Amino acid sequence: MFKVAVLGASGLLGRALADELALQPDWQVVSTAFRRAGSQLIALDIRDAQAVAQFIEREAPDAVVVAAAERRPDVCEHDPALARALNVDAVRYVAQAAARRGAWVLSISTDYVFDGSQPPYRYDARPSPLNAYGRSKLDGERALAETTAFGCVLRLPLLYGPIVDWTESAVTSLVPAIAASAHGTADTKPAVMDAWAIRYPTFTPDVAFVIRQMLEHHARGEAINGIAQWSGEEPMTKYEIALRLAEALQLGEARLTPQYTPTDATPRPHNCHLDSSRLEALGIGRRTRFDTAIREVLVKFPWPGDAAGSS
Ligand SMILES: NC(=O)c1ccc[n+]([C@@H]2O[C@H](COP(=O)([O-])OP(=O)(O)OC[C@H]3O[C@@H](n4cnc5c(N)ncnc54)[C@H](OP(=O)(O)O)[C@@H]3O)[C@@H](O)[C@H]2O)c1
Structure with missing residues (x-):
């Protein structure tokens, strides 16, 4: 059975993804959270390298989706150590543990890796972040690439979707x-x-659908590696x-x-309009108006x- 671990399943994107993956009859999904861990969500602090390694060893997933992060630009600006711990070091811990087990990693990143002066941005355009959040996410992308070739960064723009606040x-x-x-x-x-x-507001259930399609590629032995991007198309x-x-x-x-x-x-x-054509060429995508x-x-x-x- 194909097994997926979702890290950060209590967040805005993680919840939509957990809902989407729960619809897959033949997949097993294991989800984690930090402050909001509970009966359905295993407690995991992704800043703890040993805990991350033990979790991945124990659960032995085929794929790990990293939706846990510090994504508030103002917090990253004022607490760069926290931004680094969550957005860079933790990605490396996950990638190291996943590489040991042969699991594919999908790590979520942001359009803020670009400076926004020359849109649209292809996945291979040169990043040039303007703020601490963008810099930490770019360093996280590099941490993944340095650690494993069996993984993908998915850059996303401004997200909205079902909320709890x-x-x-x-x-x-x-x-x-x-x-x-x-x-x-x-x-x-x-x-x-x-x-x-x-901005290009992008609906989290659409992103969850895109991630599910990317996981399907991996499940049939056609994993998408490197950098991919997905965006709504209404500026x-x-x-x-x-x-x-x-x-x-x-x-x-x-x-x-x-x-x-x-x-x-x-x-x-x-x-920072993101060009989504790499995924579109693979038949991946959905956009709700x-x-x-x-x-x-x-x-x-x-x-x-x-x-x-x-x-
Ligand atoms: N939101 C956007 O507009 C946007 C735009 C572009 C890209 N992104 C990217 O999309 C991804 C998901 O963002 P989001 O908006 O869903 O974020 P979010 O709602 O703030 O959720 C963050 C998640 O990270 C978890 N987390 C926080 N600290 C943790 C720790 N120490 N250990 C383990 N988990 C921890 C949280 O768990 P608890 O709540 O249980 O503590 C929560 O599940 C991020 O990579 C973000 O950079 C977001």
Whole structure:
């Protein structure tokens, strides 16, 4: 039986992946978490090399997907040691243990390995990260490549999908400010939304589907190695995302103001559009339209008093 280990199965992407893999009748899936470990999720701190090695020895998976990471740019900027431990060293520990067992590793990375000045970016374009998060993820990519040839990096852009908290995704984290702008008094200031950076919001169930297809390739002896990328294809700024969210939430008059110059404390790239053609050429991929997918998210996790969620 084909066995997959998902590390970080309690996170935004990991949960969608665990849900997708659970639909595979002939596969065995073993999932781990850290703070949110529980009955279904084995506790594993991926910063602990020995614990990682023991877990992989004991479970003997055919493939390991690394969805555990520190993915908040501001946290990485302020705590580079934590970023390094999770995004670089832990990837190396997993790759070393997996290589000893002959398991394939799929390690998730980000479009922030690019500086965003020359999109679109092919998988073999030269990375040039602008911030500590991007640098740590690029070093993690290199740690995987240095340790094993039997592995793949999958770069992804801004993710959204089923949430357990508004702050889990940079897409849904806009909702409280949008709602406040709609429900405020005449004196309430409009919500200011970035209209400078171009993002390609990508739905986690679509990414999970893509990863499942990549695992199928491996299961039939055609593992995809090196670097691959997957992205939604609807460009939008956070301001445009907020307009669509306001419409989906049916909150009435959301008052949003576009901000045309970057104001982030942590430098962020302008447009890191990822070229997905390497996977598309293999027949891999699925894209749900943003307006459809975001409504699915909001139905499952409605804003209090939100008409879209209550219908
Ligand atoms: N979110 C995005 O917009 C985005 C965009 C591009 C790429 N990515 C990449 O996609 C991957 C998944 O991101 P995500 O958004 O799903 O992240 P997330 O929601 O923040 O989840 C992080 C996961 O890492 C686990 N984790 C944290 N510390 C750990 C430790 N010491 N040992 C073991 N596990 C630990 C967490 O477990 P507990 O919660 O149980 O502690 C959780 O399962 C990451 O590689 C990220 O860089 C994300």
